[in-house]
Each structure stands twice: as structure tokens, then as C-alpha cells.
Amino acid sequence: MLKIFKHLTKKEWLLMFIAILFIVMQVWLDLELPDYMSEITMLVQTDGSEMSEILIAGGKMLLCAFGSLLSSVVVAVLASKVAANFSASLRSKLFNKVQQFSMEEIGKFSTASLITRTTNDVVQVQTIIVMGLQAIIKAPIMATWAICKIYNKSFQWTAATAIAVVVLLLIVCTCVILAMPKFKKLQTYTDDINRITRENLTGLSVVRAYNAEKYQEAKFNKANNDLTKANMFANRTMAFMQPGIQAVMNGLTLAIYWIGAILINNALIHCKSYCKESGDFHI
Numbered sequence: 001m002l003k004i005f006k007h008l009t010k011k012e013w014l015l016m017f018i019a020i021l022f023i024v025m026q027v028w029l030d031l032e033l034p035d036y037m038s039e040i041t042m043l044v045q046t047d048g049s050e051m052s053e054i055l056i057a058g059g060k061m062l063l064c065a066f067g068s069l070l071s072s073v074v075v076a077v078l079a080s081k082v083a084a085n086f087s088a089s090l091r092s093k094l095f096n097k098v099q100q101f102s103m104e105e106i107g108k109f110s111t112a113s114l115i116t117r118t119t120n121d122v123v124q125v126q127t128i129i130v131m132g133l134q135a136i137i138k139a140p141i142m143a144t145w146a147i148c149k150i151y152n153k154s155f156q157w158t159a160a161t162a163i164a165v166v167v168l169l170l171i172v173c174t175c176v177i178l179a180m181p182k183f184k185k186l187q188t189y190t191d192d193i194n195r196i197t198r199e200n201l202t203g204l205s206v207v208r209a210y211n212a213e214k215y216q217e218a219k220f221n222k223a224n225n226d227l228t229k230a231n232m233f234a235n236r237t238m239a240f241m242q243p244g245i246q247a248v249m250n251g252l253t254l255a256i257y258w259i260g261a262i263l264i265n266n267a268l269i270h271c272k273s274y275c276k277e278s279g280d281f282h283i
Helices: 010-045 051-099 103-109 111-118 120-136 138-150 155-202 204-209 213-278
Strands: none
Touching: 010 051, 010 120, 010 138, 051 111, 051 120, 103 111, 111 120, 111 155, 120 138, 120 155, 138 155, 155 204, 155 213, 204 213
């Protein structure tokens, strides 16, 4: 897989580098949101806080959210452009390479397999590039940055983040382990359906001459059903991964807010108790 990426042009590498910079910016803005939320919570619970201070903190929080949205849009556009340009270049190189094959080499690979390589496989590579720039690269950056940011600040935050990372790894690994065998079979099933379709088209006269329409239909239906079942199982398994990740991330965000509110409340109670004991009642 990594050998394929050597065909990326300098322009595409530059676009990928710019996309990574925007991913870092998006992660930074996302991680700034809990800080402003903590500031707003502290201002609300502190006596004598002015509404202007709360509005300023809320405005900064909204700017961070809007900046994160713009960064995600830029990353999506750049990822789509890189993937589309790369897939077009790769498909052209594959076609030219196949045109240079001898009949012996074509027979070795089979025509159906070559059709699959130049169509379905290129689409898979294109999807990997888009998903890689939008999710795969962002996830480790956010996890590492978040752990470094909360490290030594609160044991509860560190524990909540560690639990969330473990749950995420379990969800991703389970989905990949279950879906990977089906994804491998998909290549064989796609080759079969391309081969049978090509046989029906090139041997149409022979099929009609021997009245073998029902036999060809049964053979196509079997290959189509195998491909459909494998696709449905793999896609259903992978479809569970995205909402599972979102649920864990949203749960972690709520846990951070909840732990932060508890810590701030405990700190305020401690300060009020200390001030009462010292005779200062202005807090």
C-alpha cells in the first residue's frame, strides 16, 4: 500500500502537508473549547462576576467552534482534491501498464481481475486517502495532545481519557478484525462478477444458441448474492465504528466538563470555607 503513494506528485504532497496543518489547527481549537467552558463555569459560580466577562468567554468559545468548522471544511476539500487527482493519475498509469501486457500476462492475471484492479481498487485507494486525512491522522494527534494537556492537572481527567482511548481501541480493533476477512473476499467476489458479466456479453450468441440463459442467470445470481452478503456484512460492521467513536468522544467531552465542574465547585467551597475561617466574607 505504501508503495502506491510514491506516485503522488509534489503538488499533491504539498496539499497533504497543508491539510495536516489545518488538522493541527482544528485539534488545537477543539481542545481550547473545554478551557473556555471551564472559565464560563467558574465565572457563573463566582459571586460578583460580570455578564460581560461571561459573554467574552462565550464569544471566544464560539470563535473556536467556528474556526474548527472552517478547518474541517478546508481539510475535506483538500483531501477530496488530492484523492481525485491521485486516483485519476493512478487509473491512467494502470491502464497504460495493462495495454503493454502480452496475452500471456493478461491470461495470468485474468481479464476480470485486471478490470477490478483498474476500477474498484482505485476507488478503495481514493477512499483511504480521504478517510486518512480526515480521521486517521487527526485521531492520534488529538489523543496525544489531549493527554499531554491534561497530564498532571487532574487524575480524574487523565483516567477518563485513558478509559476512552482503551474503549476506542477496542471498538476499532473489533470492527477491523470482523470486517477484514470479508473485505479480502470482496476482491474475489468482484472478480467473479466481472468475469461472469464479461462472459455473458462476449458469449451472448453462444448462450442463446445453446439456450443457456437460465444457467447463466443462476451463475450470475450466485456471484451477485455472495458479493452482496459480503458487502452488507462488512459495511454494517464498519458502520458501527463511526457512531461508536462519536459516542465515546461525546461521552469523554461530557465527562471532562462534569469532572471540571466538580473540581471547580470543590475549589470554590474550599475557598469559601477558608475565607470564613480567616474572617474575609467577600468571596
